[in-house]
Amino acid sequence: MVDTHCHLDSCDPPDAELVSRARGIGVTHLATVGMNGPSIERALGAAREHEEVVAIVGRHPHHSEGFAEADLEEIERAAHDPWARAIGETGLDFFRDRAPREDQIRAFEAQLALAGRLGLPVVIHTRAAEEDTFAILAEHAEETTVILHCFSAPDRLDECVERGYLCSFAGNVTFKNADALQRAAAELPEHLLLLETDSPYLAPVPVRGKPNEPANVTHTAELVAELRGVGYEALDAIVERNAAQVLGW
Numbered sequence: 001m002v003d004t005h006c007h008l009d010s011c012d013p014p015d016a017e018l019v020s021r022a023r024g025i026g027v028t029h030l031a032t033v034g035m036n037g038p039s040i041e042r043a044l045g046a047a048r049e050h051e052e053v054v055a056i057v058g059r060h061p062h063h064s065e066g067f068a069e070a071d072l073e074e075i076e077r078a079a080h081d082p083w084a085r086a087i088g089e090t091g092l093d094f095f096r097d098r099a100p101r102e103d104q105i106r107a108f109e110a111q112l113a114l115a116g117r118l119g120l121p122v123v124i125h126t127r128a129a130e131e132d133t134f135a136i137l138a139e140h141a142e143e144t145t146v147i148l149h150c151f152s153a154p155d156r157l158d159e160c161v162e163r164g165y166l167c168s169f170a171g172n173v174t175f176k177n178a179d180a181l182q183r184a185a186a187e188l189p190e191h192l193l194l195l196e197t198d199s200p201y202l203a204p205v206p207v208r209g210k211p212n213e214p215a216n217v218t219h220t221a222e223l224v225a226e227l228r229g230v231g232y233e234a235l236d237a238i239v240e241r242n243a244a245q246v247l248g249w
Contacts (some may be wrong), residue, residue, distance in 0.1 A: 001026055001027050001028070001195070001217055001218055001221050001236050001239060001240070002027065002028060002029045002030065002194075002195065002217070002239055002240055002243040003022065003027055003029075003030040003031070003195070003196055003197050003199070003214040003217040004030075004031050004071050004147070004168055004194045004195065004196045004239075004243050004247065005031055005033060005056070005089070005123065005149050005150070005168060005170070005196035005197070005198055006030055006031070006032050006033070006197050006198065006213075007032060007033055007034040007035075007039075007198070007201075008030075008042070008043070008046050008053070008149060008199070008201040008214075009032070009034075009042040009043065009046075009198050010199075011196065011211065011213060012199045012200070012211060013213070015046045015049065015050065015053075016049075016050070016143065018199075018213050018215075019050045019052055019053060019214070019216055020086055021213065021214075021215045022052070022213070022214040022215040022217075023052060023195075024215075025215045025218055026218065026236075026243070027052070027214055027215060027217060027218070027244065028052065028055075028240065029052050029053075029054065029244075029247075029249055030052060030053055030214045031045050031053070031054050031055070031056050031085065031086070031243075031247055032047070032053055032054075032055060033055075033058075033088065033089055033123070034055060034056065034057045034058065035058070035059065035060035035062070035063055035089065035236050036059060036060065036063040037074055039059045040055075040058075040074070040075070040078045041059065041078075043055040043056065043138040044057070044078060044081050044083055044084065047083035047084075047212065048083060049053070049134065052061055053083075053206055054084075054085045054247055054248075054249060055078075055081070055083050055084045055085065056084070056085065056086045056087070056088050056089065056112075056123050056187055057075055057076055057078040057079055057081075057084045057086075057087065057088075058087045058088040058089060058090045058111050058122075058123070059071060059075060059090060059097060059107050059111065060089055060090070060125060061092055061093040061098075061104040061107065061108070062089065062096060062098040062099060063099065064099040064103045064104045064106070064107035065098075065099040065100060065103050066103060067103050067106050067107035067110065067147075071107070071133065072110050072111070072114060075111065075114060076086065076114055076118070076231055079118055079120060081158055083100040083122075084095060084118070085121075085231075085247040085248050085249075086115075086120055086121040086122065086123050086178045086246075086247060087111050087114055087115040087118070087120050087121070087122045087123070088111070088115075088122050088123025088124065088125070088147070089123045089124065089125040089149055089155045090107060090108050090112070090122065090123070090124065090125065091104075091108055091125035091126045091129070091133055092104050092105065092108060092125075092126055092127075092129035092132055092133050092136075093125060093127045093128070093129060094127070094128040094129040094132075095127040095128035095129075096127070099111065105132070105136070107189050108133075108136060109136060111164055112136070112137070112140040112141050112144065113140065114145060115144050116140075116141070116144045121144070121145035121146070121147055121166075121246050121247070122141060122145070122146055122147070122224060123134060123147045123149050123175070124137070124146060124147065124148050124149060125149055125150070126148070126153070127152070130152075130153050130156065134153075134156065134159065136211070137163075137165075140161070143164070143241075145164075145246055146163070146164075146165040146166065147165070147166045147168055147194065147246065148160065148165050148166065148167050148168060149168050149170075149198070150168065150169075150170040150172070150196065150198050150202065151167040151168055151169050151170075151173075151181070151184065152172075152181070154180040154183065154184035155180070157184045157187065157188065160188075160192070161188070161189060161192065164189075164192070165192065166192050166193070166194050166246060167184070167188055167192055167193065168194035168195065168196045168243065169181070169185050169193075169194070169195055169196070169197075169224060170196050170197065170198045170202045170204075170220065171197060171198070171202040171203050171204030171208070171212060171216065171219070171220055172202050172204075173204075173220060173223065173224065174205040174208075174219065174223045175205065175208070182223075182227055185224050185228070186227040186228050186229075189213060190228075190238045190242075191202050191242065192242070193224075193238055193239060193242060194242055194243060194246075195217055195220055195221055195224065195239050196217065196242070197212050197213065197214055197216050197217045197220070198212065199211075199212040199213045199214055199216070200212045200213065204215060204216055204219040204220045204223070205219065205223075206219065207219065221235055221236065221239070
């Protein structure tokens with residue numbers, strides 16, 4: 001199994017411990033996300049240190065206040081590192097609004113352009129901003145591989161399929177009140193399916209309420225396999241294939 005989105009630098013245990021536990025339960029690869037300058041360096045450092053790890057580099061909407069050309073140049077330098085496999089997570093968060101919305105939009109559009117220029121996939125964060133997020137993607141990411149991290153737009157599933165967006169399901173798909181999200185996980189064409197933990201957040205059932213970690217992607221995988229009516233090994237092969245294709249391992 002693969003964890004396509006985690007934040008090792010936000011987890012309490014050391015990277016080596018997290019990677020070892022994940023590897024011990026059958027997680028072959030994981031992608032850790034850099035959200036600002038220091039976090040990008042930690043993500044790249046983890047990837048250099050552990051062969052199972054690759055990095056996603058970008059500027060999270062929470063950290064987009066005052067986003068300028070120098071910030072984009074920092075991301076581009078990081079993106080040229082051989083261990084960097086995607087741009088992000090970028091997007092819009094109008095729920096927390098920790099950065100001005102105009103700055104979030106500017107940073108989002110700039111990173112979409114960068115991903116397109118470098119031929120890298122882009123990892124999307126969207127919360128309480130789906131209308132704007134999807135409109136910007138339609139305008140600026142037509143030729144770019146899009147990964148919707150922590151997929152949360154089941155009412156737009158048909159649109160995602162039509163546009164070829166990969167949808168990455170996190171631990172919240174296992175929650176009891178996640179009926180719409182579970183239907184989306186069951187119906188999504190297999191070539192667009194990814195799984196993640198978003199560690200240390202969104203721990204899945206049966207460890208909900210505890211700090212999350214990459215090893216827990218297997219719990220999410222078990223539920224998604226059941227929803228899709230396939231065995232765990234079959235789902236594992238699907239996710240491994242899709243992740244390898246988009247993240248390049």
